[in-house]
Amino acid sequence: MLPLSDLLIWSFAGVLFGSLISWIPGFHIYNIIALLVAVFGVGELMPVQAFPFFAVGAIVAYAYVSAISSVYFSVADESAVFLLFPTQRYLLLGRGHEAVLLYLIGAVAGTIILVLGLLFVFPKVLPPIYQATSPYITYFLVAIVLFMFMSEWPKEGDRGKTVKERLWLAWRQILGGIFVFFLSGILGFIIMNTNILPTTSAYTRLTPMFIGFFGMSWVVLNILSNPPMLPQKPEDKIESSIYNTLKASFGGAFGGTIAAVYPIITGGMGALVAGHMTSQRGDDAFIISQGVNRVIYYVGAFSLLFLPNLRLTRGAGAWLVSSLYTPKSHSEYIAAVGVILLASGISFLFTYGLSKIIARSFNVMHIKKISYFVAAVLVVISYLLTDWMGVVVLFVSTAIGLMAAAFNTRRSYCLGGLILPVLVSMTGHTGAFIHLLGLG
Amino acid sequence: MRGFTHYISGLAAATFFPALVADIRMGILVPVIAAASAYFPDFVDFKFGKFFARRDYEIDPAPWDEKKHYAPKLVKIKDLSEKNHYQFFAIEGRVEEILTRGSGTISYEVFDKEGNVKTITEEYNTIVFTLSDGTGRITVEAFGDDYKMFEEEFGQIEEGRELLVFGYVDVDPDGSLRFIVSDAPHPQGIAETIAEAIEKAYEEGEKIVKIHNIRLPGDVYRQFWIHLDPPKREVRVEMGPIVTPGGVAIGGDVPEYRKYGIAKVNVPFIKTYPKPTRIDSFSGPEIAFRLTKHQGKPVVKDRFLPWHHGFSHSMTMGVIIGAVVFLLAKLFGYSHATDLALASMIGQWLHVFEDQLGFMGSNLFPPITKDVIPGFKLGESGSGLTNFSTAWLMIALMIWNFNRFTDPRPIPIGDAKLLLYLIWPSIIGFGIAIVKSFRLRKEIAQLMDYYTNLEAFEEMEEVGGI
Numbered sequence: 001m002l003p004l005s006d007l008l009i010w011s012f013a014g015v016l017f018g019s020l021i022s023w024i025p026g027f028h029i030y031n032i033i034a035l036l037v038a039v040f041g042v043g044e045l046m047p048v049q050a051f052p053f054f055a056v057g058a059i060v061a062y063a064y065v066s067a068i069s070s071v072y073f074s075v076a077d078e079s080a081v082f083l084l085f086p087t088q089r090y091l092l093l094g095r096g097h098e099a100v101l102l103y104l105i106g107a108v109a110g111t112i113i114l115v116l117g118l119l120f121v122f123p124k125v126l127p128p129i130y131q132a133t134s135p136y137i138t139y140f141l142v143a144i145v146l147f148m149f150m151s152e153w154p155k156e157g158d159r160g161k162t163v164k165e166r167l168w169l170a171w172r173q174i175l176g177g178i179f180v181f182f183l184s185g186i187l188g189f190i191i192m193n194t195n196i197l198p199t200t201s202a203y204t205r206l207t208p209m210f211i212g213f214f215g216m217s218w219v220v221l222n223i224l225s226n227p228p229m230l231p232q233k234p235e236d237k238i239e240s241s242i243y244n245t246l247k248a249s250f251g252g253a254f255g256g257t258i259a260a261v262y263p264i265i266t267g268g269m270g271a272l273v274a275g276h277m278t279s280q281r282g283d284d285a286f287i288i289s290q291g292v293n294r295v296i297y298y299v300g301a302f303s304l305l306f307l308p309n310l311r312l313t314r315g316a317g318a319w320l321v322s323s324l325y326t327p328k329s330h331s332e333y334i335a336a337v338g339v340i341l342l343a344s345g346i347s348f349l350f351t352y353g354l355s356k357i358i359a360r361s362f363n364v365m366h367i368k369k370i371s372y373f374v375a376a377v378l379v380v381i382s383y384l385l386t387d388w389m390g391v392v393v394l395f396v397s398t399a400i401g402l403m404a405a406a407f408n409t410r411r412s413y414c415l416g417g418l419i420l421p422v423l424v425s426m427t428g429h430t431g432a433f434i435h436l437l438g439l440g
Numbered sequence: 441m442r443g444f445t446h447y448i449s450g451l452a453a454a455t456f457f458p459a460l461v462a463d464i465r466m467g468i469l470v471p472v473i474a475a476a477s478a479y480f481p482d483f484v485d486f487k488f489g490k491f492f493a494r495r496d497y498e499i500d501p502a503p504w505d506e507k508k509h510y511a512p513k514l515v516k517i518k519d520l521s522e523k524n525h526y527q528f529f530a531i532e533g534r535v536e537e538i539l540t541r542g543s544g545t546i547s548y549e550v551f552d553k554e555g556n557v558k559t560i561t562e563e564y565n566t567i568v569f570t571l572s573d574g575t576g577r578i579t580v581e582a583f584g585d586d587y588k589m590f591e592e593e594f595g596q597i598e599e600g601r602e603l604l605v606f607g608y609v610d611v612d613p614d615g616s617l618r619f620i621v622s623d624a625p626h627p628q629g630i631a632e633t634i635a636e637a638i639e640k641a642y643e644e645g646e647k648i649v650k651i652h653n654i655r656l657p658g659d660v661y662r663q664f665w666i667h668l669d670p671p672k673r674e675v676r677v678e679m680g681p682i683v684t685p686g687g688v689a690i691g692g693d694v695p696e697y698r699k700y701g702i703a704k705v706n707v708p709f710i711k712t713y714p715k716p717t718r719i720d721s722f723s724g725p726e727i728a729f730r731l732t733k734h735q736g737k738p739v740v741k742d743r744f745l746p747w748h749h750g751f752s753h754s755m756t757m758g759v760i761i762g763a764v765v766f767l768l769a770k771l772f773g774y775s776h777a778t779d780l781a782l783a784s785m786i787g788q789w790l791h792v793f794e795d796q797l798g799f800m801g802s803n804l805f806p807p808i809t810k811d812v813i814p815g816f817k818l819g820e821s822g823s824g825l826t827n828f829s830t831a832w833l834m835i836a837l838m839i840w841n842f843n844r845f846t847d848p849r850p851i852p853i854g855d856a857k858l859l860l861y862l863i864w865p866s867i868i869g870f871g872i873a874i875v876k877s878f879r880l881r882k883e884i885a886q887l888m889d890y891y892t893n894l895e896a897f898e899e900m901e902e903v904g905g906i
Contacts, residue, residue, distance in 0.1 A: 086684065135465045166491040281687055
């Protein structure tokens with residue numbers, strides 16, 4: 001293991017790196033770490049044993065600081081053409097800083113739950129439970145996907161004048177979601193199973209697709225909707241209750257843990273399941289649970305790489321790191337827990353301070369200008385990681401991401417890009433599917 | 441219970457069949473049909489049944505703008521009529537003539553939580569003018585708090601000025617229309633329509649009322665409550681604040697003088713659930729008013745979401761699902777068709793049983809039973825406690841079954857001990873839910889006792905006993 005001083009320096013470097021880039025809309029820490037590895041390499045500037053700790057710092061920072069981009073830079077226009085996320089509603093009411101504070105409460109709760117879990121629960125409970133349930137992961141995955149389709153809540157249909165009209169309005173949205181899922185799935189399948197992207201981009205071939213689905217599509221919406229930059233209140237005041245905080249923390253932790261432990265199941269899917277199980281209601285509870293969920297999902301999933309008696313590789317960050325160095329000792333596990341606490345403290349202060357600054361100066365620079373800049377950077381990242389075909393993939397996936405918004409369906413249907421090809425592969429139908437698509 | 445609770449019950453039901461567990465382990469995913477069967481009753485009701493349901497009265501306090509899908513709808517003056525009484529709209533036009541500018545005194549009634557009336561008198565400023573939009577002319581009136589809002593928005597009003605005005609339509613005794621500046625519909629229209637539906641149900645047997653919600657720009661909703669007050673033979677509608685879909689109030693309270701709508705009902709009716717109906721985000725509810733007997737006397741009773749918990753939520757439906765799954769599985773050559781059919785049937789039955797723990801109840805054995813059998817009242821469908829306790833129990837049972845049916849066992853401890861380790865959170869959750877349910881059951885029992893005594897009172901009054 002690295003000397004403690006080196007470990008602290010690289011962890012701190014990770015937090016700093018993560019904090020500086022995670023507030024920018026459309027940027028994802030995994031993409032940036034991949035870019036870092038691709039462009040600068042690891043082993044020259046940084047010792048390989050330090051890389052997991054650098055990554056922990058950066059991922060913790062992302063789990064905290066990305067609240068800024070989701071609250072302040074996923075801006076909706078006043079007419080709310082599409083349904084809004086609770087954070088966007090807070091922003092439209094001038095309560096963006098309050099939304100960040102609620103998120104931070106959740107993130108701190110998530111960190112405490114995660115650290116306690118890593119120290120006292122996960123090493124004992126996770127291995128046997130995982131042993132008992134891991135052969136059935138495909139079953140759970142299919143079950144969750146089927147539930148996503150079956151449980152889509154028709155947001156329209158009530159006001160149709162005839163039965164036929166009502167059914168069409170309701171099912172238009174449901175069918176739109178299924179369409180987005182399969183379209184994403186086909187794109188993901190093509191990317192995973194053909195040479196459309198260069199083989200040198202093995203670890204980052206899905207990156208442009210995800211940037212398009214979840215990053216670029218928001219950025220484009222910001223540009224198209226040209227939202228007003230409303231004054232924000234920078235006061236440290238929240239409206240919630242201890243009961244809501246506890247309930248949201250419990251639900252968020254539950255969903256985050258499911259997503260962290262089981263492959264392919266993302267934080268959004270975990271949150272869907274946990275939200276139903278704990279019957280959550282309320283914007284404040286939703287934002288708090290998002291904070292808990294994201295910390296446990298991102299940081300918890302990565303921490304499993306350190307867990308000595310299980311050592312699961314979950315998430316793109318863990319795969320990237322494990323390709324260079326996998327932590328082996330119990331002391332590295334304990335050190336990782338310490339880094340999580342340290343990084344959380346720094347990230348909390350950074351997020352809080354940045355939110356205050358942005359709330360005070362929210363209308364200084366219009367989101368449209370920032371969005372143009374970010375869009376250009378996202379294209380450059382895609383190009384650097386996957387060449388010109390990556391840029392093409394970026395445009396296609398952006399169009400699919402925009403479709404999800406236009407159909408008023410869950411944006412998580414875009415996860416079809418990952419889920420469908422993995423399911424096809426898990427069930428042994430890759431060859432048949434390639435044939436069906438006329439790819440070979 | 442929430443959808444996922446039912447769904448996970450079906451997932452768990454499949455794991456009680458060793459053959460199905462073995463199939464899942466080998467990557468045969470057909471047993472997921474049991475989970476779909478468990479969710480099927482809600483899927484059918486909310487994706488189809490809801491849209492096929494009859495609507496005898498459709499209350500739309502604030503019709504949507506067809507392009508933007510929120511209220512207020514921009515209308516032409518020529519399109520307004522008496523039918524739009526109390527509905528919330530927007531009109532764009534030119535001020536033709538200012539009729540009155542001044543102040544006066546207004547008296548209005550307010551209600552407390554028990555429905556007691558208090559009269560309030562206060563000074564107000566007002567402006568009355570005619571607005572023309574090329575298709576017609578209408579009198580526009582702003583007074584009280586709405587005048588302040590109007591003045592803040594438009595400043596001094598002069599003839600010839602172009603305006604986009606929000607408000608509700610009012611009808612004068614002579615039948616002419618007025619447009620009252622406001623930021624919400626008037627609740628009186630909702631109250632009157634519900635009262636009429638109750639009276640018609642008393643005459644004709646059943647009337648179903650669809651009440652639409654009020655969606656405003658920014659994906660926020662005007663919340664309102666419907667109080668059915670059988671002892672006073674009243675329907676009261678209370679207009680509330682603007683709320684987000686997550687239920688957070690963000691202000692926009694309406695002035696007291698247009699906060700309440702009250703309509704008298706001339707027939708006896710009872711309410712079966714001791715809370716008012718709240719309408720805000722998602723879609724508005726349907727309420728059926730049905731003529732029934734209470735203590736041997738005809739009375740109208742309410743039933744929330746009449747298309748829900750019918751045949752789809754019956755044990756009979758479970759048998760049909762089992763039979764259909766069996767036939768399809770056989771047709772496609774699935775080797776464990778019987779197990780799958782049984783798991784699917786049990787999954788659907790679990791849904792019915794879980795819903796029976798709540799308030800609505802279900803029509804359990806049609807065609808033998810004709811109407812819903814009341815629920816056990818353990819908790820509301822949205823209760824986090826009962827939902828989590830049930831879902832956790834199902835997760836525990838799945839892990840338990842996976843362990844039992846795997847050799848060697850991944851968790852090498854005895855079945856009973858493992859089950860106890862796994863299910864204790866559910867035992868605690870259900871324990872708390874049972875204790876909490878006593879209070880609500882007591883409230884409902886008291887309400888029914890009250891109705892019974894009330895009717896006795898009325899009978900005495902009829903024969904001159906008081």
